[in-house]
Amino acid sequence: MLRAFREAFQTPELLRKIVFTLLLLAVYRLGSAIPTPGVNVAALQNATNNDLFGLLSFISGGNLTQFSIFALGVLPYITASIVIQLLTKTVPQLEKLSKEGEEGRKRINQLTRYAAVALGAFQALFFSLFITSNPAFVAVGWDPGLFTVLVMVLTQIAGVALTMWIGERITDVGIGNGISLIIVSGIIGVYPSEIAATVELFRSGQLTLLPLLAFIGIIVLTIVGIVYVYQAERRVPITYARARGGAAGTGRRAGQATWLPIKVNQAGVIPVIFASAMLIIPNLIASATVERAPQVNEFIQTYLTFGSPWYMLLEGLLIFGFTFLYNSVQFDPKRISEQLRESGAFIPGVRPGVPTAQFLGSISSRLSLWGAAFLVVLTLMPQLVQSLTGITTFMFSGTGLLIIAGVALETLKQLEAQLTVRRYDGFIRKGRLRDRTT
Numbered sequence: 001m002l003r004a005f006r007e008a009f010q011t012p013e014l015l016r017k018i019v020f021t022l023l024l025l026a027v028y029r030l031g032s033a034i035p036t037p038g039v040n041v042a043a044l045q046n047a048t049n050n051d052l053f054g055l056l057s058f059i060s061g062g063n064l065t066q067f068s069i070f071a072l073g074v075l076p077y078i079t080a081s082i083v084i085q086l087l088t089k090t091v092p093q094l095e096k097l098s099k100e101g102e103e104g105r106k107r108i109n110q111l112t113r114y115a116a117v118a119l120g121a122f123q124a125l126f127f128s129l130f131i132t133s134n135p136a137f138v139a140v141g142w143d144p145g146l147f148t149v150l151v152m153v154l155t156q157i158a159g160v161a162l163t164m165w166i167g168e169r170i171t172d173v174g175i176g177n178g179i180s181l182i183i184v185s186g187i188i189g190v191y192p193s194e195i196a197a198t199v200e201l202f203r204s205g206q207l208t209l210l211p212l213l214a215f216i217g218i219i220v221l222t223i224v225g226i227v228y229v230y231q232a233e234r235r236v237p238i239t240y241a242r243a244r245g246g247a248a249g250t251g252r253r254a255g256q257a258t259w260l261p262i263k264v265n266q267a268g269v270i271p272v273i274f275a276s277a278m279l280i281i282p283n284l285i286a287s288a289t290v291e292r293a294p295q296v297n298e299f300i301q302t303y304l305t306f307g308s309p310w311y312m313l314l315e316g317l318l319i320f321g322f323t324f325l326y327n328s329v330q331f332d333p334k335r336i337s338e339q340l341r342e343s344g345a346f347i348p349g350v351r352p353g354v355p356t357a358q359f360l361g362s363i364s365s366r367l368s369l370w371g372a373a374f375l376v377v378l379t380l381m382p383q384l385v386q387s388l389t390g391i392t393t394f395m396f397s398g399t400g401l402l403i404i405a406g407v408a409l410e411t412l413k414q415l416e417a418q419l420t421v422r423r424y425d426g427f428i429r430k431g432r433l434r435d436r437t438t
Contacts, residue, residue, distance in 0.1 A: 007419055008415055008419065011419070011422065013422075014175070014415070014418060014419070014422075017173065017174050017175045018174070018175055020170075020173055020174045021170050021174030021175050021176065021181065024166050024169060024170050024174065024178075025166075025170075025181060025182070025185045027166065028070065028163065028166055028182055028185060029185060029189055031068065031069050031070045031159070031162070032068050032070050032073075032186070032189065033068065034068055034069050035066060035067060035068055035069070036067045036068065036069055036071065036151075036152050036155045036156065037139075037142075037151050037152070037155060038138060038139050038142040038148045038151055038152060039066075039067045039131060039137065039138070039139055039152070040136065040137050040138060040139045040140070041066045041067065043136045043137050044066065044067055044131065044137050045066055067127070067131065067152075068159075069155055069156075069158070069159045070159045070162075070163055071127070071156060071159065072120050072123055072124060072127075072156050072159060072160050072163075073159075073160075073163055073182065073183075073186060074163055074164075074167065074179050074182050074183055075120075075123070076116040076117070076119040076120035076123060076160050077112070077113075077116040077160070077163070077164055077167070077179060078179070078183075078273070079116075079119055080112050080113075080115035080116040080119055081112055081116075082270060082273075083115065084108060084111060084112050084115060085330075086326075086329055088108070089329050089330075089332070090329075094108065094111075113164060116160060116164060117157060117160060117161060120156060120157055120160035121153060121156075121157050123156075124152065124153045124155075124156035124157060124160075125149070125153050127152075127156075128148075128149045128152035128153050128156075129149065131152070132144040132145070132148055132149055132152075163182065164179075166178065166182065167179040167181075167182050170182075175411060175414065175415060175418075176407070176410065176411035176414055177407070177410065177411075180403075180406075180407040180410070181407060181411070183403055183407070184403060184404050184407045184408075187397075187400045187403060187404060188404070194393055194394045195394065197393035197394070198212075198391060198393045198394045201391075201393055207390070207391065211389040211390060211391065212389075212391070214389060215385065215389045215391050215394075218381075218385055219401070222378070222381070222398060222401055223401055223405060226378070226398075226401055226402050226405045226406075227405055227409070229264055229265055229371075229374050230265060230402070230405060230406055230409060231409070232263070232264040232265075233261045233262060233263045233264060234261070234262045234264070234363055234367055235259035235260070235261055235262075236259055236260040236261075236262065236347060236360070236363065237257060237258075237259050237347065237348055238257070238258050238259055238260050238340065238345050238346070238347060239257050239258075239345065239346060239347075239348055240257075240258075240343070240344055240345045241344050241345070241346060260336070260340075260360075262331070262360075262363060262364060262367055263367070263371075264367050264370055264371050264374070265371040265374060265375070266326075266327050266330060266331060266364075266367065266368065266371060267322075267323050267326045267327055267330070267368075267371060267375075268402075268406065269375075269399055269402055269403055269406075270322070270326055271318075271319045271320075271322035271323040271326060271372070271375055272319060272375055272378075272379055272399045274318070274322040274326075275315050275318035275319045275322055275379075276315075278318055279304075279311070279314065279315060279318070282300050282304040285300060286300040286301060286304075312380050312383060315376075315379060315380070316376045316379075316380060319372060319375050319376050319379060320372045320376065323368055323371055323372035323375060324365075324368050324372065327364060327368045327371075331364050333356075333357040333358070333359075333360035333361040333364060334357045336357075336360055337352070337353060337354075337356040337357040337360065340352070340356065341353065341356075347359060377398075378398035378399065378401075378402060379398055379399060381398055382397055382398050
């Protein structure tokens with residue numbers, strides 16, 4: 001890994017891509033420090049650290065709690081992408097587009113952008129109304145009326161569009177997936193202040209050395225476990241019964257063996273995102289029933305607050321459910337079985353057709369079970385660790401570490417792939433030059 005980074009910095013073209021990526025990420029982080037016009041940032045941060053904004057603000061790197069111009073960031077785009085991806089498997093028109101190659105992919109991306117802007121406008125309106133409903137959240141000199149709401153909504157729509165543009169520019173010109181790198185930059189952006197707060201807690205004597213070392217050790221072990229599970233996959237053996245046509249040197253020979261990789265964690269962090277979104281509903285109900293229904297508010301505050309046993313149990317069940325739901329939509333054993341039969345491939349010891357689909361479905365279900373258990377442990381463990389060590393200044397999130405590790409591994413793979421291509425290009429050029437000289 002270190003060799004790949006060293007070679008990348010020694011390659012002028014890759015170095016330009018890395019610098020371009022870092023500059024665009026710096027632009028995004030700079031915009032994250034600019035508050036939306038009309039917002040009293042200090043009052044909003046003090047009131048929402050443990051509220052609705054606090055739950056959603058982690059992925060955006062604290063942008064939501066201070067309601068910066070990039071407050072929504074990539075949240076609307078992520079939601080729109082997930083919805084479009086699920087609809088692609090169920091809506092015939094979208095499924096047809098997904099099979100039209102590059103042109104179909106461009107049209108689906110365009111639909112995703114439109115959906116992200118529309119969803120961003122709706123979310124911006126919701127948050128703007130939430131802010132203007134409390135005069136303390138509105139900046140001095142601003143009237144909490146329609147004009148202020150309109151300014152906030154338009155600012156957030158522009159921020160969503162600019163964030164998508166930055167992400168796409170990084171993907172097309174820079175290194176790695178732009179949207180994923182923006183998410184990672186938001187997560188990492190809050191780490192320096194949290195580390196400084198934890199160090200200050202240790203210096204003041206409020207935190208002893210043993211809990212601090214245990215906390216650091218758990219984080220390191222969590223990262224190692226995430227990398228291991230992220231790369232873990234079940235390789236189903238596949239044999240081609242007949243030769244497969246193609247260009248010279250690209251066809252498969254009869255009897256050639258390969259495998260079908262099925263990841264243990266197929267769904268990534270999507271089930272955690274869905275579960276967190278569902279658990280926002282009790283917080284909304286609690287906020288709306290403070291005065292109108294005190295008993296309902298008291299029940300939610302007692303049993304469904306963040307970190308309570310019932311909250312963790314419900315979150316775990318939701319993660320399990322969403323993991324199996326997403327994998328059932330994303331991984332279609334029947335379609336894969338048909339593709340294998342059409343290409344003249346089969347799984348040794350399993351008959352083609354329905355038996356192959358059932359075999360792949362059973363494997364996917366078992367892997368989904370382990371993947372869901374992994375996500376539940378990864379989500380609930382930080383809550384238990386923070387309650388045991390007493391360290392609340394550092395937002396130890398297994399989900400955040402999973403995102404960081406996954407994006408880092410994918411970016412590294414892309415970097416190594418580009419280095420490999422350049423090595424081959426160099427060999428080809430040297431060979432042509434040698435042929436010309438001879």
